[in-house]
Amino acid sequence: MLFDTMSIRMTISSGPVRDWATAVDLIRHSWKPGREATREYTPEFVATLLGYPGAGPVLAPAYYDDGALIAFVAGFPRSVRLEGQVRRLLLMSFFTVAPAYRGQGLGRAIWVECLQQAKDNGYDGAIHYCVDGNASNAITVGAAKSAGLEARRVFTAGFLMRSLRPGSDEQPEPEAIDAGLFRSAAECLNPGVTLTRLWSEAEAQWHLRNTGRLSIADQTGGVLTGVVQRAADAAHTPCFFLEDVLWDRLTPEARGTLLQRLLRRASRVASIAVAPALGYADVSPFLAAGFRRSPRLLHAYLTLWRAPPDSSEFSGLYLDIV
Amino acid sequence: MDATGIELSIRNTVAVIGGLPEDADADADLYLDLGMASVHALALLQELEERFGVSIPDEQFVESTSIAKLTATLDSLLNRHV
Numbered sequence: 589m590l591f592d593t594m595s596i597r598m599t600i601s602s603g604p605v606r607d608w609a610t611a612v613d614l615i616r617h618s619w620k621p622g623r624e625a626t627r628e629y630t631p632e633f634v635a636t637l638l639g640y641p642g643a644g645p646v647l648a649p650a651y652y653d654d655g656a657l658i659a660f661v662a663g664f665p666r667s668v669r670l671e672g673q674v675r676r677l678l679l680m681s682f683f684t685v686a687p688a689y690r691g692q693g694l695g696r697a698i699w700v701e702c703l704q705q706a707k708d709n710g711y712d713g714a715i716h717y718c719v720d721g722n723a724s725n726a727i728t729v730g731a732a733k734s735a736g737l738e739a740r741r742v743f744t745a746g747f748l749m750r751s752l753r754p755g756s757d758e759q760p761e762p763e764a765i766d767a768g769l770f771r772s773a774a775e776c777l778n779p780g781v782t783l784t785r786l787w788s789e790a791e792a793q794w795h796l797r798n799t800g801r802l803s804i805a806d807q808t809g810g811v812l813t814g815v816v817q818r819a820a821d822a823a824h825t826p827c828f829f830l831e832d833v834l835w836d837r838l839t840p841e842a843r844g845t846l847l848q849r850l851l852r853r854a855s856r857v858a859s860i861a862v863a864p865a866l867g868y869a870d871v872s873p874f875l876a877a878g879f880r881r882s883p884r885l886l887h888a889y890l891t892l893w894r895a896p897p898d899s900s901e902f903s904g905l906y907l908d909i910v
Numbered sequence: 911m912d913a914t915g916i917e918l919s920i921r922n923t924v925a926v927i928g929g930l931p932e933d934a935d936a937d938a939d940l941y942l943d944l945g946m947a948s949v950h951a952l953a954l955l956q957e958l959e960e961r962f963g964v965s966i967p968d969e970q971f972v973e974s975t976s977i978a979k980l981t982a983t984l985d986s987l988l989n990r991h992v
Contacts, residue, residue: 722942
């Protein structure tokens, strides 16, 4: 393909991401600390995402310049209930353009390509996150618009953080959480939450056995899960990122107890715990446990091919942040 | 402590915790412009509270994303009863 821009003319080939280790390396060298990068992604982590049950073909359009990867985006399948309707969305992430190639329309082109691939593969729409203040907010919204679509900002997520006191060096034994218990906890979320993730048995099992995941359950019906990952800072700080906060069936006291149990386990392998405030779960136990608000904000954008959602701003969003 | 002293102390704290230069632009966003990792925000908050002996409400801290804004926030908290 010949890619023509105002400032430069070059020959760029397109195709799917061929080598994820190279893609992760491009993220590491392209995302600015603070503005774009929070977590340190590894090929192993990306491999788990690619192994999602029933994922079908991986949607990860890329551009290469003389064989070198210079831009890509990836999408992961998610089944959700959106305002009462079951929808299949592509969770788009890892949007990356090498710094030397920015400002030439590559990001917009690759975003549109991924949306088109999602449409061609039977998805109902796409959802993605952008860090507040990052140029990707305007780029992705503009790209969708250029394709005749609306990427509507539907939610702004905050984060809560807490230091973890060092625990013993002993690695926590993984707690086997029953997938059925996990799914039933997920199905008991407040029905007023605008978008909730739906889990098949295979998806729940995949989720609970992923590398680096710490999970804990209360047999009366609460489940907390999260993953241990390094922060994208100079010290590579080990952090515990909470993902699923499924405790609607628990009493306030039981929620606090479950959280303390999880934090004790996490303190053996991480020095900071980070919890997203996505509006679907009660966060008061986190505040009671000493969590503080982070200045970081993340905007969620929803792009649907057909009818846009009724709500301009969602009441809550139960979906993972990749 | 006056605002100049507060700013100097904040600059030192930001340099130690965030690895940023002490002469960083006071109006630049610590995270978006200067590249401080957001996971360091917690350490920054806790260190500032300890150093100045004051509790910084989360709502004010999350809005204070530059050295200038942090200075104004702490100046307000420290000197509000003077």
